[in-house]
Amino acid sequence: RLMPELPKFDDEDLKSYGDEEEELALSPPAALMSVLTTQELLLENILECIPVGEFAVIQPLSDEFCLVLGYLLTWKLTLAFFKAASSQLRVLYSQYLRRTKSLNKLLYHLFRLMPENPVFSGPTSEVPNKDTKTFFTEELHLDVK
Numbered sequence: 001r002l003m004p005e006l007p008k009f010d011d012e013d014l015k016s017y018g019d020e021e022e023e024l025a026l027s028p029p030a031a032l033m034s035v036l037t038t039q040e041l042l043l044e045n046i047l048e049c050i051p052v053g054e055f056a057v058i059q060p061l062s063d064e065f066c067l068v069l070g071y072l073l074t075w076k077l078t079l080a081f082f083k084a085a086s087s088q089l090r091v092l093y094s095q096y097l098r099r100t101k102s103l104n105k106l107l108y109h110l111f112r113l114m115p116e117n118p119v120f121s122g123p124t125s126e127v128p129n130k131d132t133k134t135f136f137t138e139e140l141h142l143d144v145k
Helices: 007-017 030-047 063-084 087-100 102-113
Strands: none
Touching: 030 063, 030 102, 063 087, 063 102, 087 102
16 A cells, blocks of 8 residues: 555655756665565576576475565565656656666566466356466456465
């Protein structure tokens, strides 16, 4: 709930960024970026031997699973932050992500984590039919118990 409120504070300081000649960049919240940077390093160590195009098998509830889940949830917070920001702030934030190569790293990680065949094996909200259900066709309910 807090992430959509944070860009308001950067909006107030936005006026002071227009006077410089170099390409401008503004970091999303430092605490969030610090966690993301640490998680990028850990994930790179886990996935370093897997080339892009092949996929890693991560066992549920393992240490690796928790690290990957934390990384993806951190990106979910980052995207919620971006969604709430004005278009001017999004440009500055995206420049920061471009400089730190965080978005490139996210794509590399996603392409190594995405299964080749994302078949959905859990219960679905619809009546079963003969079509194969995948993680892209079914709505997931992520309730913490």
